[in-house]
Amino acid sequence: MERIFAIGDIHGCARTFETLLINQLQIQKSDSIYCIGDYIDRGKKSKEVIDFILQLNWDGYHINTLRGNHEQMMLDAISDEAALDIWMKNGGKATMQSFGIDSLNDLPDKYEFFLNRTEFYFKTEEYIFVHAGLNFDFENIFEDEEAMLWIRDFSPVQPVLGNRFLIHGHTPKSLKHILNQKGNCINIDGGCVYTNRKHLGNLVAIDLNEKKFISMSNCE
Numbered sequence: 660m661e662r663i664f665a666i667g668d669i670h671g672c673a674r675t676f677e678t679l680l681i682n683q684l685q686i687q688k689s690d691s692i693y694c695i696g697d698y699i700d701r702g703k704k705s706k707e708v709i710d711f712i713l714q715l716n717w718d719g720y721h722i723n724t725l726r727g728n729h730e731q732m733m734l735d736a737i738s739d740e741a742a743l744d745i746w747m748k749n750g751g752k753a754t755m756q757s758f759g760i761d762s763l764n765d766l767p768d769k770y771e772f773f774l775n776r777t778e779f780y781f782k783t784e785e786y787i788f789v790h791a792g793l794n795f796d797f798e799n800i801f802e803d804e805e806a807m808l809w810i811r812d813f814s815p816v817q818p819v820l821g822n823r824f825l826i827h828g829h830t831p832k833s834l835k836h837i838l839n840q841k842g843n844c845i846n847i848d849g850g851c852v853y854t855n856r857k858h859l860g861n862l863v864a865i866d867l868n869e870k871k872f873i874s875m876s877n878c879e
Contacts, residue, residue, distance in 0.1 A: 700754050800819060822855040834849055
């Protein structure tokens with residue numbers, strides 16, 4: 660039986676990510692895994708997070724990768740000096756250090772390819788997966804790509820979602836908040852990298868077959 664998991668914002672916490680997938684979820688090649696984005700920045704091991712995702716896909720696991728606002732900032736920084744300054748102030752410095760480079764010109768091509776291949780959303784019969792959320796003021800909710808990366812305060816319009824669950828991250832929430840969510844709009848960002856903030860510091864997954872959360876405290 661195919662299991663479906665979604666994983667919240669990782670932000671360079673490679674050891675926590677690997678431990679959650681391998682030890683806690685015990686992922687199998689028959690599973691479908693949706694990573695909500697923000698693999699990079701702030702934490703110390705952004706390169707290792709991407710390398711692990713690439714290796715899993717190479718080994719035959721089904722890892723679906725969404726684009727977060729931090730991946731978009733890095734992509735923008737590759738070609739825009741002003742964007743580079745913004746990215747560096749928002750966690751990009753840690754990412755550069757993890758790659759051991761002083762310039763994005765030295766970033767190996769496979770990582771830029773990975774960033775460009777991330778998707779703004781995934782839609783199935785039962786779920787919509789997106790990094791930040793959706794702009795329900797748009798007639799076509801999939802037209803506003805900026806909202807998918809950046810939006811925080813939004814009110815889901817249930818008739819638009821229909822019977823689908825909207826799974827997203829981007830806005831860190833306490834584990835208590837995550838575990839007590841109601842309705843079909845679910846935030847799974849436990850603020851894994853923010854170990855210095857009260858009630859955060861958790862990497863959260865949701866098992867969508869069982870409708871249950873699995874969390875892993877930051878173990879970096």
